[in-house]
Amino acid sequence: MARRVAKPPASADLDARKATILEAVVTEHIDTAQPVGSSSVASNADLSVSPATVRSEMVALEREGYLAQPHTSAGRVPTDKGYRYFVDHLSDATVGSAQQRQVAEFFAHVRGEVEDVLEQTSTLLSEMTSYTSLVVGAGHGHATILSAQLVSLDANHQLLVTVFSDGAVTKHSVFTPYAILPSDVAEASRQINALLLGTSLEHRVQVPSRSDQVASLVRDAVATLHAESPTVEGEQVFIGGSSRVAEAFNGVETVRKVLAILEQELLVVSLVQDVLESGSSVAIGSEHGYESLASCALIVAPVTIDGQRAGAVGLLGPTRMKYREALAAAQLVSEQLSRHFVGEDERVQ
Amino acid sequence: MARRVAKPPASADLDARKATILEAVVTEHIDTAQPVGSSSVASNADLSVSPATVRSEMVALEREGYLAQPHTSAGRVPTDKGYRYFVDHLSDATVGSAQQRQVAEFFAHVRGEVEDVLEQTSTLLSEMTSYTSLVVGAGHGHATILSAQLVSLDANHQLLVTVFSDGAVTKHSVFTPYAILPSDVAEASRQINALLLGTSLEHRVQVPSRSDQVASLVRDAVATLHAESPTVEGEQVFIGGSSRVAEAFNGVETVRKVLAILEQELLVVSLVQDVLESGSSVAIGSEHGYESLASCALIVAPVTIDGQRAGAVGLLGPTRMKYREALAAAQLVSEQLSRHFVGEDERVQ
DNA sequence: TGTTAGCACTCGATTCTACCGAGTGCCAAC
DNA sequence: GTTGGCACTCGGTAGAATCGAGTGCTAACA
Structure with missing residues (x-):
């Protein structure tokens, strides 16, 4: 608390x-x-x-x-x-019991992959508060690779499918100008898997530089995977209730500016990140550096798993937003979300 | 044409x-x-x-x-x-040569997975026209399964990773209340792969009903995969320039309503689908059934691969939108997009 | 019969005025 | 330090006057 x-x-x-x-x-x-x-x-x-x-x-x-x-x-x-x-100087508030039940209900019944849960959470938060909500999922930069398989789409197109320890799955297509035999793809897949298993995107592996077809395919595939920026990539943003922006401000121009910001995922991620790192849970008006958000306030609450920051939830409203309720809602949802991911086992069945 | x-x-x-x-x-x-x-x-x-x-x-x-x-x-x-x-009765128009270059430039340089291309295309379209753009990617209901692997996250959590012939990758977590041995997971993975290989989500496979742990894991995993609705799931929508909505209408309330529609992906998909199926490329005002979009016009253009409908691009603007330019832009981009996916090989390298 | 000029009329938009009243700043008295 | 009193400010609203773009109609014309 x-x-x-x-x-x-x-x-x-x-x-x-x-x-x-x-x-x-x-x-x-x-x-x-x-x-x-x-x-x-x-x-x-x-x-x-x-x-x-x-x-x-x-x-x-x-x-x-x-x-x-x-x-x-x-x-x-x-x-x-x-x-x-x-x-x-706000006294801590808790959300009303009706809303508490709503949140409990929600987390008791959500199913599906992490992305689905986050997406639905963003809708929940926005509906609870009538503000636009932001839910940021952590990137998988430090997750280790559990599996990396090369699947052949056709002789020239392979797909590298990578599974991470946090449950994330990525795909990267690898194109070869020459046709490759299925057996060679299988061999490359084995090598890639052996090479990447247990590594993370932060710590890149060295690829042996032989010059046969299989080796060059392996090299291409690994290079494609590593081409992802480990910090930003994989950080997903889910925005709920963007139409609320239109309610919050009466100037059409302000609405436009705010929406324009929300369109840029990277910007939203770093915005939330910045506020989170400032140690505050609220950024008001010009406190975050964005000119276009001068009439906005942003509330953030971190989502943690095992003490590790694993994402965040946020609420974007006008500076004259209902801070007490919004803070309480963000707080409650972020806690429940944190708990949801560690406690998933017990609740499913 | x-x-x-x-x-x-x-x-x-x-x-x-x-x-x-x-x-x-x-x-x-x-x-x-x-x-x-x-x-x-x-x-x-x-x-x-x-x-x-x-x-x-x-x-x-x-x-x-x-x-x-x-x-x-x-x-x-x-x-x-x-x-x-x-x-x-509009005479066909082509887009200006500057824009044509812009589009050619874009498609000559886009890289990345299908999703990334579609997303960037939506931005392109919206920037070309100053209207909100919709890009719908086809679902993978009739694509065949190329690979289905079970990856173990921990003793109780497995992840079913499925690769489709159209390059789509899905993941589904499978929870087992009992701990499962890695060797059993591997065995189940083999069985699942054998079972699903070459099938599509439209034609579901029968799963043999033995009662050992491996068999029940196989059953759970396949059931989870099949739980997806084959028609709607996997159809992705990318919306570009939603802030343009605020420019197009002067009533804040109209803006809110339109944004509220855009928030619902399923609705957008079926909206585009409906217009496409009506045989028309434009829906004006109340022609599409949605009350909230009464002051909007929607332009659509199908994206086809090998004659198969593989998605669509759309533009949403006020009824008083610049039809000629917008139609031409949608037309051009959808053509280029279609060509992009079949002609990918030649251009890479 | 179709076209046109002329003209009275309509009605939103703009401007101006008057005025109300919420709210201020200041000051003298308590 | 607090308060009541009071003059003053200024946005908002209401009403009146005006403007003008645009109409509908009619009578005349080709």
Whole structure:
């Protein structure tokens, strides 16, 4: 349950009353999407002071960068810094029991390969929260190879099928300009398997350099496999509820920009990775470097298997998103997902 | 080059002048997104008649359902029927030479597995046209099995890796509540391979029902494989430029609906399939049954390998999309894609 | 009979004005 | 330090006036 973030960038704590006021402003603005005035803060938040007092505090909060005024004579709106303070001082929340049941139900009944589970999880998360969800599956860079077989499609096309210890399967076609005998393919397959068994993509094997046809096929096949970048490749992203983007923002242009980001898988992976590595579980507004996501907040939660980071789940919403609920949902789902993969045995039958 | 559609639903041909006027209205409205008035038609289209004459023709066109008036004293806007007529009488166009080079360039340099090629093709199509693209890869229901291997992840988890004649590879995990000896897995793998070799998912094999551990593992594995629906499974959809949806429509709600449709892969597959089977290459407005896509037009072009339908490419845009260019682009790309897969040998090396 | 010019009319879009009211900033009093 | 009072600001809304693109109709013309 250690979700707390290690990142408040030296934002000196506010005194209790300022904090209460800030929280009230953030909460109400998240709710209404409107600037919040001093009087509604004074009446809603349980501080028994007059609007005038609230006002003077708000001036201070604005000076310190937590609030902003769209224009004179409008209420206040939280800045990114304001949201940051709010999130950093959020009391931990748990998701409602109905949703807990929904998640339990889901994980009790999902079947299928890892990819299917992740895909469906992304849909689950998005439906729970009404935000766009990101589910990132780990790459298989450090998984060891359990099997590598060459299968002949025709005399010129072989397919290298590799099975990794984490259950991932990859295929790579290998083309030979000359026709190859089935027996030679079989022999190459044996050699490749012997060569690669137990290795990982991170630690590449040396291929003996003989010059017969079989050897050159072996070389080609292994080279093709190794051509994959071990870090990025195999990291899969599943995006759930991308249509939610259209609900979250009212400017069509903003929607377009956000969707454009989501289209680039690599970018999404590194975005999630960055936030994860920053030690925080939330990136607000411009905290992640992406201009186009300036009006977004991103929540992430790591998925771990045996203490190893094995992926992550994320939620993308507007900066005025419902942090408490979204954090709780991401937290719960990532935990359950982690548990799902280690505990698979017990539950299946 | 046989793109012409077999579908004009008994829309009696318009006389030459009406046709010219309709075309002018459609063209201008596609360009400007504004209602088109009689005077601009009279001056732009090369029919030497006065606006008054055009007006009376427009009244007729409206009565016949080709045009509509947003309100009295506004110009005319094409109806779905109007677009349909326009598309059905479109002179074939070819894409600009710059784009032709772009496509040739692309197909000369793409490398990688089928999936990668399709994915990149979807990006290409979307960038060429500024519309959202759909690329559907065929399922492997009728491909024969070239190899089926059982790989042991651990004593309780086996992975059935199946290679199909079309180069597709699937994996299915098989769980056994009891620990299985590596030698038994190997034996089961042999049996499975022997059993499935040369079969397809459409024609399922009978599994002998002995009751030892190996036999039951074989049974489980084959059952898991056969559990896939042969028709739908394996049909992959690649969507390129989904952010273009946000450009194409100005209502946020429309954008949301369209995105929601695109999220459902199965739905997209059957949508494309339906249009393809209707014999037409364009579905406009409500012609495809989907309420949420009422303001969309969908262009499809089949991808064939050896005369067999092997997939399709599509473009999704607003009903006022640039049909000529989009049709030409889809046409060109689908042809090149078809050629790419049969001609792969010659080009590599 | 088909075409055209002329003209009154319609109706959305734009602009302007007035005005309301939520909310502020400031100040004097408590 | 807190509060009530008060003048002030300024976005939003409503109504009126205006503009103009475009229509439908009619009467005249070829």
